[in-house]
Amino acid sequence: MRRILALLGLPLLMVSAGCAQAGSGPAGPGQPTDRHQAFEDRAEAVAQQWRPGAVWTTGYVPLQEPTVLVGDPEFTEETKLAFQAGWYRQQVPLPSGKPGDGTIGFADKELRVPLISATEAYRQLDQGDPPPCPGRPKGPSIPPPADGPDAPVSSEAQVSCVPLTVTDVELGSATVRTTRGEAQVPAWLFTVEEINAVVARVAVAADAIGALPEPVPPTAPVPPELISAQDIESVDGTTLNFRLGVGSCDTEITPLVQEHDHLVVVGGTAVRSTGICDDMLKLEPVTVALRAPLGARPVLDVVSAAPLRLAGN
Structure with missing residues (x-):
């Protein structure tokens, strides 16, 4: 049909x-x-x-990226850029131990899968330090001085791109679209100071993720x-x-x-x-x-x- x-x-x-x-x-x-x-x-x-193939309906094959926002981030221009680029800074200790197996909840059944540590999840999440971003003013442009519009005004960039600050982490779950529909997937949930949403990084080990x-x-x-x-x-x-x-x-x-x-x-x-x-x-x-x-x-x-x-x- x-x-x-x-x-x-x-x-x-x-x-x-x-x-x-x-x-x-x-x-x-x-x-x-x-x-x-x-x-x-x-x-x-x-x-x-x-x-x-069989893995499409029996395994875990995600149909979206492993970094998922839980909630409305209410991005600013700067925080959206940082999220998309993967710029983070760690302000809390991360659990380095590998947790026990977790459970993926599909609509029809559950699947037990091995998980990665919070340290490994953060390593995958963090894509490096941000470069300087010239030309991105921190606030309104500086008005010309009182002695006239032709007086010199500094053109130096007032702000650089900044990373997102991780202030807490815990093991939880996130909704991920998969080949078996939406599923509740184990994820490390990173609390970020600059946005309202939690940044979730899927915690499923690579050898348990099926390929398209x-x-x-x-x-x-x-x-x-x-x-x-x-x-x-x-x-x-x-x-x-x-x-x-x-x-x-x-x-x-x-x-x-x-x-x-x-x-x-x-x-x-x-x-x-x-x-x-x-x-x-x-x-x-x-x-x-x-x-x-x-x-x-x-x-x-x-x-x-x-x-x-x-x-x-």
């Missing part, structure tokens, strides 16, 4: 990447001329070839008008928010979804530019509505056939 749906895209977010140029001329031999039909045919082929299967895309050429999905932004019941990777000169961008009982395939279409295009890629957030809640069903990209991960904060 499947369903295909097209909705209009949302505003664009630009990031540096390779250019995605292609002509929008006639389709090649064996390629559908209708853009929606091209998506539907390839999505059907992706769904038929999906063979994830290698995607097996259809052998047929990808229709040039099809666009690849990059990641999932959020899932809320039947609402699926994801991002398309589009060329900076693409137009008529449309997200598409094909829904099956055991998986969902997403992607999009666009009209490609035939003229000169800059060397940029845009990540466009889009939304589609599913017929039923996503649950534990994987979301596959129509171009690569790869399962999509939940984007980081």
Whole structure:
């Protein structure tokens, strides 16, 4: 059982990447001329070839990064930068001993797994010291002195990037999206002075974490008008928010979804530019509505056939 749906895209977010140029001329031999039909045919082929292996439904295979925020961090510009970059400083002793096995709670059953120490979790979390960040003022710009606007004013940077301060740590759990749906996963919970949320680092040992299967895309050429999905932004019941990777000169961008009982395939279409295009890629957030809640069903990209991960904060 499947369903295909097209909705209009949302505003664009630009990031540096390779250019995605292609002509929008006639389709090649064996390629559908209708853009929606091209998506539907390839999505059907992706769904038929999906063979994830036993670990997909019996082990622990996360579909998001191992660092998770528990609560609303209420980021400032500086603290968000520090969190995304992994800049931390330790202000409390960390337990170095390896804890006993922990339990991952899935919707249907539990799984016992070995855990790592708080020291190892912090080592994975901390990505080094922040560099200076010139040009990021600490407060409002200094007004010119009373003797006139032409008087010299210091242009020295007033602040540097700062790390997040860890003030406490305890072993707990965090909600993680996995190949078996959302699960309660053992995690070291780091209390951070500068934000309101707790920073959780998954505590599952590496040898207990299953790898995602290698995607097996259809052998047929990808229709040039099809666009690849990059990641999932959020899932809320039947609402699926994801991002398309589009060329900076693409137009008529449309997200598409094909829904099956055991998986969902997403992607999009666009009209490609035939003229000169800059060397940029845009990540466009889009939304589609599913017929039923996503649950534990994987979301596959129509171009690569790869399962999509939940984007980081």
